Amino acid sequence: MLRRSPTIKDVASTAGVSIATVSNVIRGKSDLFSDPTAERVRHAIRELNYSPNHTARSLVIQSTKTLGVVVPKSHGRLTSNTYLSSMLDGFLSHSVSAGYQVKIISLVSDDKRTAIALVEDGSTDGVALLAPPDESPLLSWIHKTRIPTVVAGSIPPDLELPSVDVDDISACSEAVSWLISMGHRKIGMITGDLAQWSSRRREIGFRKGLETAGIAYRPEYVFQGDYNPPSGDAGAHYFMELKDRPTAIFCANDWMALGAMRKFQQSGIRVPADVSIIGFDDIQVAQWTVPGLTTMQQPIQEIGNKVAEMLIEQIQTGALSQSSLLLPAALLIRQSVNQI
Amino acid sequence: MLRRSPTIKDVASTAGVSIATVSNVIRGKSDLFSDPTAERVRHAIRELNYSPNHTARSLVIQSTKTLGVVVPKSHGRLTSNTYLSSMLDGFLSHSVSAGYQVKIISLVSDDKRTAIALVEDGSTDGVALLAPPDESPLLSWIHKTRIPTVVAGSIPPDLELPSVDVDDISACSEAVSWLISMGHRKIGMITGDLAQWSSRRREIGFRKGLETAGIAYRPEYVFQGDYNPPSGDAGAHYFMELKDRPTAIFCANDWMALGAMRKFQQSGIRVPADVSIIGFDDIQVAQWTVPGLTTMQQPIQEIGNKVAEMLIEQIQTGALSQSSLLLPAALLIRQSVNQI
DNA sequence: TAAGTTGCCTTAATCGTTTAAGTAGATCAT
DNA sequence: ATGATCTACTTAAACGATTAAGGCAACTTA
Numbered sequence: 001m002l003r004r005s006p007t008i009k010d011v012a013s014t015a016g017v018s019i020a021t022v023s024n025v026i027r028g029k030s031d032l033f034s035d036p037t038a039e040r041v042r043h044a045i046r047e048l049n050y051s052p053n054h055t056a057r058s059l060v061i062q063s064t065k066t067l068g069v070v071v072p073k074s075h076g077r078l079t080s081n082t083y084l085s086s087m088l089d090g091f092l093s094h095s096v097s098a099g100y101q102v103k104i105i106s107l108v109s110d111d112k113r114t115a116i117a118l119v120e121d122g123s124t125d126g127v128a129l130l131a132p133p134d135e136s137p138l139l140s141w142i143h144k145t146r147i148p149t150v151v152a153g154s155i156p157p158d159l160e161l162p163s164v165d166v167d168d169i170s171a172c173s174e175a176v177s178w179l180i181s182m183g184h185r186k187i188g189m190i191t192g193d194l195a196q197w198s199s200r201r202r203e204i205g206f207r208k209g210l211e212t213a214g215i216a217y218r219p220e221y222v223f224q225g226d227y228n229p230p231s232g233d234a235g236a237h238y239f240m241e242l243k244d245r246p247t248a249i250f251c252a253n254d255w256m257a258l259g260a261m262r263k264f265q266q267s268g269i270r271v272p273a274d275v276s277i278i279g280f281d282d283i284q285v286a287q288w289t290v291p292g293l294t295t296m297q298q299p300i301q302e303i304g305n306k307v308a309e310m311l312i313e314q315i316q317t318g319a320l321s322q323s324s325l326l327l328p329a330a331l332l333i334r335q336s337v338n339q340i
Numbered sequence: 341m342l343r344r345s346p347t348i349k350d351v352a353s354t355a356g357v358s359i360a361t362v363s364n365v366i367r368g369k370s371d372l373f374s375d376p377t378a379e380r381v382r383h384a385i386r387e388l389n390y391s392p393n394h395t396a397r398s399l400v401i402q403s404t405k406t407l408g409v410v411v412p413k414s415h416g417r418l419t420s421n422t423y424l425s426s427m428l429d430g431f432l433s434h435s436v437s438a439g440y441q442v443k444i445i446s447l448v449s450d451d452k453r454t455a456i457a458l459v460e461d462g463s464t465d466g467v468a469l470l471a472p473p474d475e476s477p478l479l480s481w482i483h484k485t486r487i488p489t490v491v492a493g494s495i496p497p498d499l500e501l502p503s504v505d506v507d508d509i510s511a512c513s514e515a516v517s518w519l520i521s522m523g524h525r526k527i528g529m530i531t532g533d534l535a536q537w538s539s540r541r542r543e544i545g546f547r548k549g550l551e552t553a554g555i556a557y558r559p560e561y562v563f564q565g566d567y568n569p570p571s572g573d574a575g576a577h578y579f580m581e582l583k584d585r586p587t588a589i590f591c592a593n594d595w596m597a598l599g600a601m602r603k604f605q606q607s608g609i610r611v612p613a614d615v616s617i618i619g620f621d622d623i624q625v626a627q628w629t630v631p632g633l634t635t636m637q638q639p640i641q642e643i644g645n646k647v648a649e650m651l652i653e654q655i656q657t658g659a660l661s662q663s664s665l666l667l668p669a670a671l672l673i674r675q676s677v678n679q680i
Numbered sequence: 681t682a683a684g685t686t687g688c689c690t691t692a693a694t695c696g697t698t699t700a701a702g703t704a705g706a707t708c709a710t
Numbered sequence: 711a712t713g714a715t716c717t718a719c720t721t722a723a724a725c726g727a728t729t730a731a732g733g734c735a736a737c738t739t740a
Contacts, residue, residue, distance in 0.1 A: 005460075005462065051457065051460040051461050052461060053399075053461060053462045054461040054462055054463040055395055055398045055399045055404060055462055055463065056399055058395045059393075059395045059396055059399055064395060066443070066463075084425060085424060085425055088444075088446070089446060092444065092445070092446040093446070096445070096446075096454055101443055101445070101458065101463060102443065102444050102445070103406070103441055103442060103443050103444070104428075104432065104442050104443070104444045105432070105436070105441070105442070106428070106429060106432040106433070106436075114436055117391065118441065120345075120391040121391050121392060121393060121394040122345065122393045122394055122395055123394040123395065123406075123441060229628050255628075258625070258628050259628065262628060262629075262630045265630055266630060285598070285625040288569050288595075288598050288599065288602060289602075290602045290605055290606060
């Protein structure tokens with residue numbers, strides 16, 4: 001028995017052929033070997049339990065068949081947790097079926113340099129940036145390099161990077177339109193952190209929905225949150241104090257919706273009897289709240305999927321058929337919104 | 341300008357030295373070059389923006405400095421989502437600071453073979469199995485190979501694999517003891533899926549806590565769940581119907597606790613005024629429920645950390661100082677348990 | 681002064697593949 | 711019979727690093 005794991009050389013000698021032939025049968029270049037030879041080679045492979053060395057292969061083909069995925073620090077961004085898992089799931093799913101492995105680097109414990117190293121040292125063929133913060137130095141850095149990149153989530157408008165994201169504006173506009181169709185006229189919003197472009201777009205969608213129905217925009221009906229539950233709390237508190245309270249509140253994400261719902265309930269205000277709440281994202285827990293949270297469901301996994309697809313396309317063709325993709329959200333009706 | 345990225349050869353020629361010298365200064369073999377030479381080399385490196393090719397290096401040193409992490413299909417296992425993120429965070433954090441990159445493979449979209457390939461093709465130096473299901477074929481397969489492995493979470497008792505997990509038995513025993521110290525004598529439990537060893541251990545801990553206080557174990561106070569919220573619902577329903585209802589319910593995980601809490605509240609039974617609830621895990625949402633969920637907090641991130649640490653130790657020394665590690669959980673008191 | 685030592689650098693083998701180019705025998709057309 | 715074309719291989723040069731072994735001054739030491 002061999003101590004080290006078997007190489008193509010071992011296979012070649014036990015099959016009595018050259019390593020080139022072994023390589024050819026492995027890669028299925030069927031016009032380069034005969035059937036009996038192939039059988040001998042395959043037998044040797046099984047016997048030795050050989051599998052081709054990925055590293056050596058990468059070196060010569062000048063491609064690692066590996067994608068890098070950069071996940072942001074989630075600290076302080078509660079949004080991200082299940083969000084990121086789902087996105088990763090989608091990304092991995094497409095990657096492996098396209099024959100790519102995936103390296104992951106988290107910015108949690110780490111600085112920009114590690115992420116950069118991952119592509120500079122040639123250990124990946126390209127990178128996906130998952131939900132990078134707008135101000136991420138990585139974004140502008142990677143924009144300069146010519147490394148294949150796709151970002152999942154929103155990018156600052158001045159950066160031209162291929163990206164795939166949910167269509168915030170349409171989704172929020174639809175949410176508001178639906179609220180209106182449920183009879184609501186006084187609709188409040190708890191926004192995300194307006195320093196982020198995604199928040200701004202969601203607010204734009206909110207206005208657009210109002211506008212479509214010819215309902216006037218009332219500044220006092222917009223409360224600025226930051227995507228975290230406490231700001232949902234604060235928003236609820238703010239709206240409670242208002243003389244002319246909104247009958248429905250649109251939250252820019254589910255976490256704030258949860259916070260708001262909790263605050264209302266603690267204050268004896270019933271959801272949805274007294275106030276309706278609609279969220280955004282469809283995080284996992286949204287289906288287990290009391291009442292179940294009605295929300296705009298992001299196609300998160302599909303975003304991950306598409307990111308992988310576009311990244312691989314970019315790697316293989318050197319170009320991209322489309323540079324930016326917006327996926328529609330879906331209205332998910334549960335119990336937190338009342339018809340009035 | 342070069343089209344391709346610069347190699348050590350390019351650096352050598354622009355610095356006017358051999359590639360061996362370049363390699364030596366990069367690796368800091370300070371007795372193998374002079375200061376002026378080093379300066380020339382470093383200058384060339386900066387000028388060309390060179391960084392050493394990871395693949396080539398891996399090939400010759402026979403080590404990829406890459407760890408594989410296998411995450412289970414989370415489908416149907418709501419437990420896992422934030423749980424896995426945190427564990428990954430911990431794992432990544434230690435890995436990168438030890439100079440390792442991390443490849444991830446998800447079993448979501450994929451079968452055992454991809455996971456196996458990841459280690460067989462030499463693209464990783466070892467693998468971590470994150471919370472593998474007891475019956476995972478991977479577990480027994482990997483047990484046979486001599487590949488460096490550490491598993492995060494529980495393993496079937498008949499498999500001798502290095503692992504790190506929370507100390508379920510002690511933790512559950514403590515939870516029950518604390519409930520008792522809060523004045524509860526009639527304590528129910530909603531277990532996890534008893535096909536999983538972790539569930540069994542949690543049930544054992546539950547009994548042990550009772551026993552320590554000299555309280556008799558009542559079979560009708562144990563409801564078998566499956567770790568998912570609906571089974572928490574079902575458990576709550578079961579306990580509600582009981583003539584002699586428990587005053588406190590210990591849930592084997594937070595998701596079931598959430599389900600139970602919701603069911604009680606929907607049925608007009610107040611938590612914690614009428615019934616106290618304690619969970620296990622400390623998932624993210626546990627702090628945002630109404631009332632906040634008191635729970636046993638798993639040191640998930642630390643588990644991830646330790647797994648990486650042990651895996652790297654195993655890779656580098658070929659052996660392991662300790663083969664199994666149990667980390668303590670911490671009682672996290674919020675509002676779902678009443679003193680009576 | 682001859683032999684050894686030290687400091688600094690180069691040469692060349694190696695890791696395990698891929699793949700272009702070469703070879704040699706068999707078959708075919710002319 | 712001769713060259714051309716297949717078929718089924720083998721040879722050998724990459725890929726980009728690491729690293730043992732060797733070379734050659736310039737010193738040290740006996």
